[in-house]
Amino acid sequence: MVQSPVQHKTVADVIASVITQRVDMVFGLIGNGNVDLISTLTSAKFPFTTVRHEVAAVTASDAYYRATGKLAVATATYGAGFTNMVTGLAEAQLARIPMVVVVGEAPTTGRRPFDIDQQTVTAGLNIPLLTIGEDNAAELTNRAFDMAADGQEPVVVMVPHDLTAAAVTAEPASPSYEPIEGPKVHDAQIEALAGTLVAAERPLILTGGGVVRTQTGPMAREIGDAVGAVFMHSLTASNVTGSPHTLGTAGGFTPEDRLPAVRAADMVLILGATSNNFQTRKGQLFGTDNIHRVDLNDRWNLSLPQANTVFGDLTDVLPRLLAAVEKRHPKSSTYRDELVDLVDHDTIDQEPRYGSDGRLNPRHVAAELNTILPSNRQIVVDGGHFMAWIAERVEIPDPASFIGVGTAFQSIGLGFGSAVGASVGSPEKFTVCVSGDGGGQMALADLATFIETTEHGAVVIINDAAYGAEIHQYAVLGADPTAMYLPQLDFAAIGEAMGATGITVNTMEDLEVFTQWLAQGTGVAMVNINVSTEFAHSALSPGATG
Numbered sequence: 177m178v179q180s181p182v183q184h185k186t187v188a189d190v191i192a193s194v195i196t197q198r199v200d201m202v203f204g205l206i207g208n209g210n211v212d213l214i215s216t217l218t219s220a221k222f223p224f225t226t227v228r229h230e231v232a233a234v235t236a237s238d239a240y241y242r243a244t245g246k247l248a249v250a251t252a253t254y255g256a257g258f259t260n261m262v263t264g265l266a267e268a269q270l271a272r273i274p275m276v277v278v279v280g281e282a283p284t285t286g287r288r289p290f291d292i293d294q295q296t297v298t299a300g301l302n303i304p305l306l307t308i309g310e311d312n313a314a315e316l317t318n319r320a321f322d323m324a325a326d327g328q329e330p331v332v333v334m335v336p337h338d339l340t341a342a343a344v345t346a347e348p349a350s351p352s353y354e355p356i357e358g359p360k361v362h363d364a365q366i367e368a369l370a371g372t373l374v375a376a377e378r379p380l381i382l383t384g385g386g387v388v389r390t391q392t393g394p395m396a397r398e399i400g401d402a403v404g405a406v407f408m409h410s411l412t413a414s415n416v417t418g419s420p421h422t423l424g425t426a427g428g429f430t431p432e433d434r435l436p437a438v439r440a441a442d443m444v445l446i447l448g449a450t451s452n453n454f455q456t457r458k459g460q461l462f463g464t465d466n467i468h469r470v471d472l473n474d475r476w477n478l479s480l481p482q483a484n485t486v487f488g489d490l491t492d493v494l495p496r497l498l499a500a501v502e503k504r505h506p507k508s509s510t511y512r513d514e515l516v517d518l519v520d521h522d523t524i525d526q527e528p529r530y531g532s533d534g535r536l537n538p539r540h541v542a543a544e545l546n547t548i549l550p551s552n553r554q555i556v557v558d559g560g561h562f563m564a565w566i567a568e569r570v571e572i573p574d575p576a577s578f579i580g581v582g583t584a585f586q587s588i589g590l591g592f593g594s595a596v597g598a599s600v601g602s603p604e605k606f607t608v609c610v611s612g613d614g615g616g617q618m619a620l621a622d623l624a625t626f627i628e629t630t631e632h633g634a635v636v637i638i639n640d641a642a643y644g645a646e647i648h649q650y651a652v653l654g655a656d657p658t659a660m661y662l663p664q665l666d667f668a669a670i671g672e673a674m675g676a677t678g679i680t681v682n683t684m685e686d687l688e689v690f691t692q693w694l695a696q697g698t699g700v701a702m703v704n705i706n707v708s709t710e711f712a713h714s715a716l717s718p719g720a721t722g
Contacts, residue, residue: 209280386448
């Protein structure tokens with residue numbers, strides 16, 4: 177009697193087993209360094225979304241987290257697969273997005289001619305790294321998930337090429353993982369902050385991504401309501417408090433007519449926001465130096481050195497702060513009542529709808545999109561000049577419904593890949609990916625992925641046939657604009673070639689075609705909107721952005 181050979185688990189099997197226990201989605205592109213892992217996952221029918229370019233594996237995982245609050249795994253092969261991921265990894269690290277990234281690595285016997293020092297690259301990105309060994313695959317993979325969740329950051333797991341298919345005969349028991357401890361906040365710090373908040377005549381509370389992650393929006397609103405504060409939010413925290421007393425998005429995307437009201441605040445409390453140059457208009461957003469922050473660290477407070485920061489977890493600080501405020505029986509400020517007089521008149525009706533070149537004014541386009549897009553919208557923006565109009569004019573129902581992968585690293589070309597993650601994560605929403613023609617061309621590899629994975633959504637290209645931000649920041653100062661202009665591309669035709677419904681918009685009336693499609697169409701619409709380069713958003717004015 178011939179006995180069947182004993183089937184041992186491989187390192188790839190062990191990693192796949194941990195993944196299936198810890199997450200419900202993997203995004204990746206198959207190659208030599210991860211073929212065994214992906215094969216194990218897909219043969220077991222585990223949810224796996226194939227992307228066309230490795231950076232999209234990371235940006236889709238990033239957007240999946242922003243849309244759902246759940247970690248995902250990104251995977252690629254070694255070498256070129258890994259280097260293709262780097263821009264997405266830099267964005268995830270700067271934006272503090274937890275994810276586990278499993279990549280191939282040179283064999284344990286040493287680097288081959290086509291291998292690079294991936295560990296040095298990862299260290300240069302300030303991203304934690306774990307390298308799998310033959311007998312610690314489960315231990316280190318589990319540790320990567322714990323580190324990502326506790327540290328709110330991506331963690332890279334490298335699997336040497338000669339180990340991925342190696343048999344695992346015995347896996348030692350995983351040692352207990354010590355969670356990362358947050359800073360301790362003393363009662364005296366809470367009392368001092370409460371006293372400052374209550375003493376303010378016009379307090380303003382700015383909420384950021386930290387409030388979204390910790391689900392402390394209602395608590396932040398309670399604190400604001402107790403003192404009559406007005407709210408603002410970062411780009412990633414739209415309507416996180418649900419308060420009607422808000423001045424909208426903080427920073428370069430704050431409409432000009434609201435700046436006098438923002439600068440009227442005599443005390444600013446920033447909760448879980450980075451205070452970077454974009455968010456504070458290079459430190460010029462506020463009209464007071466009486467600025468206080470609550471955050472886990474001061475790493476990205478680059479523009480408000482005068483701010484007094486309480487280093488702590490919002491879930492710990494905010495309940496204690498509310499109690500300390502209420503103990504003082506504060507009198508509500510009149511700031512909210514004064515807003516009508518402090519906000520200037522919206523001037524959009526005074527602006528032309530078209531430039532002298534006959535192309536559309538993007539501000540009017542954004543305002544019209546706000547009226548016609550479905551209410552269950554999920555907006556995914558690429559980077560570029562166009563996004564200022566979208567952030568200013570398109571209303572967002574909740575923080576998870578506005579996703580801007582690339583804003584932290586100031587990158588364009590990540591829109592289509594991140595839209596994949598948002599669509600997969602929240603299929604019940606109408607996903608709209610808004611991109612410029614420059615970023616759209618850079619991201620074309622995963623346009624087809626978005627079209628294939630989206631039941632009902634749209635891609636909107638704000639097409640000025642140029643790198644608009646460069647024109648309005650540098651050409652106006654005398655830089656030669658030759659390289660700032662691009663050929664006029666027909667994105668509607670490109671979308672149709674990939675399976676979408678193509679719609680071209682040259683006039684405001686042409687948007688009616690999109691409106692009709694929204695009511696009757698299925699699948700994905702590719703909407704090419706031709707706009708003029710003559711209109712510059714104030715976000716690009718000196719001092720508005722970094």
